[in-house]
Amino acid sequence: MLILILGVALWWAAHLFKRVAPEARASMGDRGRGIVTVALVLAVILMIWGYRVAPMGAVWWGPSPMMKGINNLLMLVAVYLFAADGMKTGLARRLRHPQLLAIAIWGGAHLLVNGDLPSLILFGGLLAWAVVEMIVINRSEPAPEKPKEAVPLRKDAIALVAAIVVYGIAGMIHAWLGYNPFGA
Numbered sequence: 001m002l003i004l005i006l007g008v009a010l011w012w013a014a015h016l017f018k019r020v021a022p023e024a025r026a027s028m029g030d031r032g033r034g035i036v037t038v039a040l041v042l043a044v045i046l047m048i049w050g051y052r053v054a055p056m057g058a059v060w061w062g063p064s065p066m067m068k069g070i071n072n073l074l075m076l077v078a079v080y081l082f083a084a085d086g087m088k089t090g091l092a093r094r095l096r097h098p099q100l101l102a103i104a105i106w107g108g109a110h111l112l113v114n115g116d117l118p119s120l121i122l123f124g125g126l127l128a129w130a131v132v133e134m135i136v137i138n139r140s141e142p143a144p145e146k147p148k149e150a151v152p153l154r155k156d157a158i159a160l161v162a163a164i165v166v167y168g169i170a171g172m173i174h175a176w177l178g179y180n181p182f183g184a
Contacts, residue, residue, distance in 0.1 A: 001057070004050025004118055007043050008125035014039035015129065019136045047122060054118035061115030072171075072181060074109035078102040079170070080163035087159045090151035096134075096143060103130040 014036050018025045025032055063071075081102035084092040092098045107127025114123065174181050 001050070001054045001118065001121070003046055004054050004121055007046030007048075007050050008121060008129075010039055010043035010046060011126070012129050012132075014043060015133060016136065019133075019140060051118055051122050054121075057117030059116045063113035067112045068181065071109045071113045074105050074112075075170075075181075076163065076167050078105040078109065079167045080160060081105070083159040083163040083166065084156065087155050087162075088151070089156045089159050090153070091156060092159075093147055093151060097137065100130045100134050100137075103127070104134075 017036065028035065079102070081092070081095075081098045085098040085102075095101060104127050107123040107130065110119065110123040111127070171181050
């Protein structure tokens with residue numbers, strides 16, 4: 001469990017470093033980007049490894065067909081928000097933090113079907129991080145002006161198709177790893 005907790009803590013620290021200690025981060029210059037990148041890669045490795053080896057511990061709830069359906073719908077929304085932000089679609093330009101919102105939705109969706117202690121640490125920890133990150137950014141930076149030019153709906157449609165493809169691939173990977181998100 002310690003490996004998982006260290007991974008989540010390192011993820012928080014690497015992301016919040018720029019907000020909590022802006023002078024220290026700025027003094028590192030371009031070298032700081034590399035250090036943060038290495039820290040984030042290490043955090044992801046620790047989270048995956050820690051989650052895989054963590055003892056199940058207490059289990060408060062498990063997946064039900066209804067919760068799996070809600071989880072799957074929320075996951076499609078989360079993947080779409082990532083795709084929409086990458087393509088700068090009309091929806092993404094109207095939201096202040098589409099990727100952080102996607103992480104929050106991802107974490108919440110996974111908590112609906114995983115009520116064990118390692119899942120609460122991983123998914124709950126990243127959900128809490130996304131919310132805290134949005135609050136910190138909103139307090140430290142003024143809201144950017146919304147672009148006035150319209151974005152073609154075609155971009156939103158392409159982002160939706162891309163999200164469905166990525167969602168399907170992620171579902172197949174989950175099934176391959178033994179976590180079937182679609183079946184019983």
